[in-house]
Amino acid sequence: MNELAPATHTHTSAPAESYLDEHTVRSWLLTTDHKRIGVLYLISIVFYFLVAAVAVGIMRIELLHPHGTLLLNETYNKLFTLHGVLMVWFFLIPSIPSALGNFIIPIMIGARDVAFPKLNLLSWYLFMIGGGFVLYSIMIGGVDTGWTFYTPFSSTYSNTHVLTMVFGVFIAGFSSILTGLNFIITIHKMRAPGMRWFRMPLFLWSLYSTSIILVLATPVLAITLLLMAVERVWGIGIFDPRLGGDPILFQHLFWFYSHPAVYIMVLPSMGVVSELMAAFTRKEVFGYEWVAGASVAIAVVGFLVWGHHMFVSSQSIYAGMVFSILSFIVAVPSGIKVFNWTATLYQGSISFETPMIYALGFIGLFAIGGLTGLFLAALAVDVHVTDTYFVVAHFHYIMVGGAVMGFMGGLHYWWPKITGRLYPEAFGRLAAIVTFIGFNFTFFPQFVMGYLGMPRRYHNYAPEFQVYHVLSTAGASILGIGYLLPVIYLLWSLRYGKKAPANPWHATGLEWQTTSPPPKHNFDETPVVTGPPYDYTEDFEPKPSGVLHA
Amino acid sequence: MPDARQPLAEQFATLPQQAEASRLGMWAFLCSEVMFFGGLFLGYIIYRHAYPHAFAVASRETDVLYGTLNTAILLTSSLTMALAVFASKEGQFKEVRHFLIATILLAIAFLGVKALEYTDDFHKHLFPGPMFADAGEPKTQLFFMFYWMMTSLHALHVIIGIGLLSAMTVRSAKNHFSAEYHNPIEITGLYWHFVDIVWIFLYPLLYLINRHS
Numbered sequence: 085m086n087e088l089a090p091a092t093h094t095h096t097s098a099p100a101e102s103y104l105d106e107h108t109v110r111s112w113l114l115t116t117d118h119k120r121i122g123v124l125y126l127i128s129i130v131f132y133f134l135v136a137a138v139a140v141g142i143m144r145i146e147l148l149h150p151h152g153t154l155l156l157n158e159t160y161n162k163l164f165t166l167h168g169v170l171m172v173w174f175f176l177i178p179s180i181p182s183a184l185g186n187f188i189i190p191i192m193i194g195a196r197d198v199a200f201p202k203l204n205l206l207s208w209y210l211f212m213i214g215g216g217f218v219l220y221s222i223m224i225g226g227v228d229t230g231w232t233f234y235t236p237f238s239s240t241y242s243n244t245h246v247l248t249m250v251f252g253v254f255i256a257g258f259s260s261i262l263t264g265l266n267f268i269i270t271i272h273k274m275r276a277p278g279m280r281w282f283r284m285p286l287f288l289w290s291l292y293s294t295s296i297i298l299v300l301a302t303p304v305l306a307i308t309l310l311l312m313a314v315e316r317v318w319g320i321g322i323f324d325p326r327l328g329g330d331p332i333l334f335q336h337l338f339w340f341y342s343h344p345a346v347y348i349m350v351l352p353s354m355g356v357v358s359e360l361m362a363a364f365t366r367k368e369v370f371g372y373e374w375v376a377g378a379s380v381a382i383a384v385v386g387f388l389v390w391g392h393h394m395f396v397s398s399q400s401i402y403a404g405m406v407f408s409i410l411s412f413i414v415a416v417p418s419g420i421k422v423f424n425w426t427a428t429l430y431q432g433s434i435s436f437e438t439p440m441i442y443a444l445g446f447i448g449l450f451a452i453g454g455l456t457g458l459f460l461a462a463l464a465v466d467v468h469v470t471d472t473y474f475v476v477a478h479f480h481y482i483m484v485g486g487a488v489m490g491f492m493g494g495l496h497y498w499w500p501k502i503t504g505r506l507y508p509e510a511f512g513r514l515a516a517i518v519t520f521i522g523f524n525f526t527f528f529p530q531f532v533m534g535y536l537g538m539p540r541r542y543h544n545y546a547p548e549f550q551v552y553h554v555l556s557t558a559g560a561s562i563l564g565i566g567y568l569l570p571v572i573y574l575l576w577s578l579r580y581g582k583k584a585p586a587n588p589w590h591a592t593g594l595e596w597q598t599t600s601p602p603p604k605h606n607f608d609e610t611p612v613v614t615g616p617p618y619d620y621t622e623d624f625e626p627k628p629s630g631v632l633h634a
Numbered sequence: 635m636p637d638a639r640q641p642l643a644e645q646f647a648t649l650p651q652q653a654e655a656s657r658l659g660m661w662a663f664l665c666s667e668v669m670f671f672g673g674l675f676l677g678y679i680i681y682r683h684a685y686p687h688a689f690a691v692a693s694r695e696t697d698v699l700y701g702t703l704n705t706a707i708l709l710t711s712s713l714t715m716a717l718a719v720f721a722s723k724e725g726q727f728k729e730v731r732h733f734l735i736a737t738i739l740l741a742i743a744f745l746g747v748k749a750l751e752y753t754d755d756f757h758k759h760l761f762p763g764p765m766f767a768d769a770g771e772p773k774t775q776l777f778f779m780f781y782w783m784m785t786s787l788h789a790l791h792v793i794i795g796i797g798l799l800s801a802m803t804v805r806s807a808k809n810h811f812s813a814e815y816h817n818p819i820e821i822t823g824l825y826w827h828f829v830d831i832v833w834i835f836l837y838p839l840l841y842l843i844n845r846h847s
Contacts, residue, residue: 197645199655265662273655274645303666307673311783320762320779322677328773333680337673610647 102504102601116201117604122187123502124208126495129175129183130571132215136170139163141564143543144557150547160543161228162244166218168231169249173256174215176483177345179491180352181298182211182263185291187502189267191595191602192285194276194611199269203262210259217252221245230541232342235323235334239315247316250309257302257309260348264298267291276594278613282376285593285617286362286369289376290355293383297344297351301387305341308334332397339390347386349483350450351379353490354421357443360493361425362618363591364440365432369618371424378417385414395466404463411461418454422447437589438512442493445520449485453478456531471541474534477527485523492519492570499574500584504601507577511569519566525559592618641815653817660821664828671787671832678780678839685773690844692777695760700751701841704744705833711740712830715799719823725813727806734803734819737826741796748789781840788836791829798822 103119112120143163146152155163190198198204221227227249229238238246271292275284311322312334321327323334362369369375391399391407425447434440456478459465469475496516500506533552538545545553587596598607646652682689718733759767761782762775802822805811811819 195645199645200659201643201645261666265659265666268662269655269659272658273651299662299666300669303670304673307670311673311677314779314783318763320775322776322779328681328685328776330680330684333677337676605644 101603102599103604104504104601114205116197116205118186118190118198118201118204119502119602119606121204121208122183122185125178125183125186125211126502128208128212128215129179132170132174133567135219136167136175137564137567139167139170141560143167144560146543147545147553148550148557150545150550152543155543157543158228159226161230161541162222162226164541165227165230165249166222169218169227169253170215172231172345172349172483173253174211174218176349176487177260178211178263179349179487180356180494181267181291181294181348182207182259184356184491184494184498185267185352186263188498188595189270189288189291190274191501191598191606192288192593193271193274193279194594194607194613195270195274196605196607198266199274200266204266207259207262207266210255210262214252214254214256214259217255218249221248221252224248232338233309233312234338235312235315235331236325236329239312240319240324247313250313254306254309254313257306260298260302264295264302267295268299271295276611276613282373283613283616284376286358286372286375286379287352287355290351290358290379293379294348294351296380296383297348297386301341301344301348304337305345308337308341311337332394332399335394335397336390339393340387343390343393344383344386346479346482347382349487350490351382353446353450353486353494354379356490356494356497357425357446358421359591359593360439360443360497361428362620363497363589364437364443365428365434366620367428367432367618368616368620369424370427370430371420372616372618374420375424378420381417382414385410385417389414389461392461392466395463396470408461408463412458415454415458415461418450422451422454436513438507438509438516439493439497441513441516441520442489442496445516445523446486446489446493448520449481449489449523453481453485456481469534471539472534473530473538473540476540477530477534480527480530485527489519492516495570495574497589498595499577500588501595501600501602503578503581504584505577505581506584506588507573507581511573515566515569515573518562518569522559522562522564522566526556526563527559529553529555529559592620641810641812649815653820656817656821657824660824664824667828671784674780674784674787675835675839678784681773681776681780685776686844688773689777692774692781693840693844695758695774695778696781696841697751697754698841698845700747700754701837704747704751705837707740707744707747708830708833711737711744712827714740715823715826719816719820722806722811722816722819723813725816727809727811730811730816730819731803731806734799734806738796738799738803741792741799745789745792745796748785784836784840788829788832791832795822795826795829798825 103117112124115121115124140163142155143160146154146160186198186204190196225245227242227244227246229242229244229246233246233250238250271284271288314320315322315324315329319327321329323329323331325331358369358375361367389407389411391403392411395404395407456474460469460475460478492515496507496512529552533549534540536549538549538552584600586599588600589596594607594611594613595602597611642649642652646655714733714736718730718737721727721729721733755761759765760778762779766775766778799822802819805818
């Protein structure tokens with residue numbers, strides 16, 4: 085199609101042509117268009133999310149009573165393993181990078197596609213094959229190790245289908261690596277003329293940092309799982325202390341990936357929130373360079389804190405102290421971000437559209453999650469609350485409160501761009517508020533009961549914890565409504581929603597300069613960037629009221 | 635797939651941009667490979683430190699002759715690969731093909747030697763598991779676990795490399811490349827040198843350390 089060095093790309097056909105115009109199954113399954121691959125990811129992760137949510141729904145019902153009789157012990161173990169594996173690897177990690185990132189990154193930098201479109205499609209197929217293995221291992225009986233696959237239980241003693249599930253995660257890991265690699269090269273080499281590093285929107289900075297973690301941490305998980313599988317098959321004893329191995333080695337390798345993985349989940353959300361803060365306060369993000377730098381800092385420091393997962397594992401007290409200090413240090417760039425978002429709100433002309441409510445919800449939940457992270461980074465407190473619901477509540481505040489609120493905010497923000505349709509704003513606001521309330525209802529009681537000593541992963545418990553579990557289950561049902569509402573009205577909007585204009589939010593950013601939905605190659609002409617990313621000063625124009633209400 | 639008639643993939647604006655992107659892509663991939671092998675190296679170092687005697691005993695069981703021969707073969711193949719990349723920059727594609735084929739033959743020779751060595755190892759019961767020859771030190775099995783994992787993963791990379799090199803040879807024969815567009819050969823070269831470097835670390839770790847202590 086294009087011969088040598090066409091600086092611009094022009095369409096000879098009608099200008100209304102969009103990336104959605106072809107309708108055959110083949111055109112979707114063999115596509116190399118980053119936008120379609122983003123949509124494929126979007127559909128897949130929502131599916132995995134629903135399966136994982138059903139698993140946890142059953143668990144919450146079981147936990148209503150101290151001696152719940154709904155589930156056998158083994159079934160309960162299998163459900164929380166399933167919930168963890170699907171949520172972590174098949175929803176949280178790919179949610180923003182693979183679905184929204186794939187769609188938005190090339191448009192945001194003014195490129196026609198990612199650097200390696202075929203690799204991009206391959207990574208979706210790997211993701212689906214990995215998910216297939218996980219679902220298959222449930223169908224043949226499930227796995228009871230927990231999503232952490234701790235050895236030697238997983239490698240020697242568990243009688244469940246550990247190998248099948250681990251293989252699924254292993255394959256999904258390669259999908260992560262390829263996606264991260266694609267993003268790094270795309271952001272390095274495909275930026276439109278004039279888009280210097282410090283003219284990039286903050287979403288790109290956060291996904292760039294995320295991609296570095298994906299490329300450098302995920303292989304360590306892969307080799308760890310491979311070693312564990314080898315031990316399980318041949319009984320070799322790398323991690324089995326009876327044979328001279330060391331289960332702590334598994335934990336070091338596992339958390340070397342899995343702690344940075346938390347930042348894979350939350351950094352993209354931070355990028356989304358930065359975009360939303362600028363768009364809905366009509367202001368430049370306060371301290372842009374600092375927010376950008378904080379993303380990279382979180383990625384770098386995030387590699388150095390894995391040992392705080394092993395404070396009670398008999399590792400040396402000196403290692404514990406070093407990991408404790410390093411863990412505190414992560415709070416610095418995280419704090420920079422939160423303070424700068426707050427400062428952006430100051431004297432901004434704030435409008436509370438759906439994405440903005442999600443973004444503000446993110447800040448609230450992330451602040452609680454982050455502050456309780458400091459409790460856990462402190463050696464002595466951590467010893468008290470290790471393996472209790474306090475930890476469960478903390479990581480749900482960060483990973484669900486952080487990652488899911490960011491994902492929902494980003495999804496609503498870019499939904500008109502992705503589908504070309506507007507959703508009913510009132511329902512959107514309602515869903516955002518219900519989610520926020522349901523979330524706190526679900527997880528705040530868990531902080532309390534964890535602090536009082538309720539261990540995680542138990543389904544029979546002392547009666548004094550029942551009140552907290554009932555609160556938590558009640559909250560989970562509100563949260564469930566908060567998640568189901570968008571599914572309903574977003575699907576509704578596909579057919580009945582108003583047609584979206586190119587820039588429904590009057591936001592800056594190259595993605596709003598092209599039509600909604602975008603044409604196959606994103607832009608009719610390669611855009612040229614001439615200024616900073618959030619220039620709301622000159623062309624500030626108040627939104628015509630009612631334009632967003634479908 | 636871009637070729638001579640249409641060397642520029644549609645997402646790129648210029649050929650240099652495409653070349654830089656694929657070069658950086660290979661470097662990023664190799665970084666992830668370093669982390670992949672890194673887990674194995676870490677485990678090896680930890681257990682070598684924990685059980686120095688067992689590891690010294692075990693490493694004397696490896697065959698230094700095979701190891702050295704393979705090191706020589708692989709280093710030579712890196713040379714022929716470098717010459718192939720050099721020739722491709724000069725646009726001399728007949729030479730490119732000769733050097734690529736030489737690299738492939740050396741890679742096959744490497745695998746052949748490895749196969750002989752593995753056969754010997756099997757006969758000596760050096761494969762971890764129930765049949766393992768316990769040389770008085772139960773932890774020697776751990777050494778051989780790492781030996782097999784590391785060398786077989788490396789061999790897998792050699793096999794993938796042979797596939798890439800063959801593809802380059804075929805595409806070169808079909809005139810897909812020119813002095814302006816030879817980038818795939820260059821990044822195949824990067825990959826091949828990485829495979830070589832991994833072996834440069836494996837050779838002393840598995841064959842040389844403690845051989846005479």
